[in-house]
Amino acid sequence: MKVTVVGAGAVGASCAEYIAMKDFASEVVLVDIKEGFAEGKAMDLMQTASLNGFDTKITGTTGDYSKTAGSKVAVITSGIPRKPGMTREELIGINAGIVKEVTENLVKHSPDVIIIVVSNPMDTMAYLVHKTSGLPKERIIGMGGALDSARFKYRLAEALESPISDVDGMVIAAHSDTGMLPLFSKATRNGVPVSEFLTDEQRAYVIEETKVGGATLTKLLGTSAWYAPGAAVSVMVQSILCDQKKMIPCSLMLEGEYGQNDICLGVPAIIGKNGVEKIVNITLTVEEQLKFAEAAQAVREVNGDLKF
Ligand SMILES: NC(=O)c1ccc[n+]([C@@H]2O[C@H](COP(=O)([O-])OP(=O)(O)OC[C@H]3O[C@@H](n4cnc5c(N)ncnc54)[C@H](O)[C@@H]3O)[C@@H](O)[C@H]2O)c1
Numbered sequence: 001m002k003v004t005v006v007g008a009g010a011v012g013a014s015c016a017e018y019i020a021m022k023d024f025a026s027e028v029v030l031v032d033i034k035e036g037f038a039e040g041k042a043m044d045l046m047q048t049a050s051l052n053g054f055d056t057k058i059t060g061t062t063g064d065y066s067k068t069a070g071s072k073v074a075v076i077t078s079g080i081p082r083k084p085g086m087t088r089e090e091l092i093g094i095n096a097g098i099v100k101e102v103t104e105n106l107v108k109h110s111p112d113v114i115i116i117v118v119s120n121p122m123d124t125m126a127y128l129v130h131k132t133s134g135l136p137k138e139r140i141i142g143m144g145g146a147l148d149s150a151r152f153k154y155r156l157a158e159a160l161e162s163p164i165s166d167v168d169g170m171v172i173a174a175h176s177d178t179g180m181l182p183l184f185s186k187a188t189r190n191g192v193p194v195s196e197f198l199t200d201e202q203r204a205y206v207i208e209e210t211k212v213g214g215a216t217l218t219k220l221l222g223t224s225a226w227y228a229p230g231a232a233v234s235v236m237v238q239s240i241l242c243d244q245k246k247m248i249p250c251s252l253m254l255e256g257e258y259g260q261n262d263i264c265l266g267v268p269a270i271i272g273k274n275g276v277e278k279i280v281n282i283t284l285t286v287e288e289q290l291k292f293a294e295a296a297q298a299v300r301e302v303n304g305d306l307k308f
C-alpha cells in the first residue's frame, strides 16, 4: 500500500525512513515544495535499502500530486518548525495556509486517504483539516500523543532507574507546552502503579519534563526534534496499514467524548485499517478532568485565529 509524506524535511524524511525500515508499505512518496529536495531525499534513502534490508520503494516529487494518487495514508509534515523560545502556537500564521493547500491537493488525488497531521500547532492544524477537507472524521488523525507518551516513558524510566521496556504510560489532551496531560495516575512499571516507587517531587519532575519535552529539544537542537516524531508517525501508519488496532493517543475530533465538542484533542483511540476505529473512554481523576478542560479552552482560543 502507498503512503505519501508531504514535507521531506527533518520529520518527513525520518518518518519515511522508519516506515521503509519496518518494510510494511509497498511505496512511500515524498513531496516537497523545494525543487529537487524530495527527489534527493528519496534517492538517498533508497540507497540505504540494500544496506538496511528493505524493499519499500521510496520516490520523491516537487509538488506533483498526481504521483500521490491512490495513497492509503498521507502524512502532513509540511510547514515551519519552531525556534528556541517560541511556542508551537506561534507557527499558525504560516502553517495554516500550507496545511490547507496540501490537504486540498492530497484529497483531490486520493479521495479515500487517511490523513495524519503533524505540522504545528498540531491540534489546530488537525481541526483545520476537518473543517476544509470534507473527509469523514475517522480519516483525520493528529499525531502528538504517541510522541508525548514516548517522552513520558523516557522520563519515567529515568526517574525509576529502570529499562524503558518496564514502563507504560500515556499522555492525552493538547500537544502544547502547557496543555499536555501525562496520566501519572495510570502509569505503571510492570503493572505496578509508578506512584508506589516515586516521590511527589519525582512525580512533579516527570510531568513537567514531559510537557516541555519538545521545547527542551528545540533549545538543544536549534530547531525541533525529528527522530521520535518520525518514529511515532511510523507506528501510527503501521497500525493502519497492518490493521493492528493499537490503542494510541491521537488528536481527534470530539463530539461529546470527554465532555468536549467541535475540537481536536488528544484522546486514546483504536487505530486500524479504517483510521479511527473507536475513541476509548477512560476514567480520569477530578484533577485530570479539570486539566483536560483547561487544555481544551486554550486550544479553542488558538482555533479562533483560523480563517477558513
Ligand atoms: N506533531 C508533532 O508531534 C510534531 C513533531 C515534530 C515536528 N512537528 C512539526 O512538523 C513540521 C515540520 O517540522 P520539520 O522539523 O520537519 O521542518 P523542516 O523545515 O525540516 O521540514 C518542513 C518541510 O516542509 C516543506 N514545505 C513547506 N511548505 C510546503 C508545501 N506547501 N508543500 C510541500 N512541502 C512544503 C519545506 O520545504 C521543508 O522541507 C513543523 O511544523 C513542526 O513544528 C510536529
Ligand SMILES: O=C(O)C[C@H](O)C(=O)O
Pocket: 081, 082, 088, 120, 147, 175, 213, 214, 215, 217, 218, 224, 225, 229
Ligand atoms: O516541539 C516542537 O515544536 C515540535 C514537536 O511538536 C515536538 O513535540 O517535538
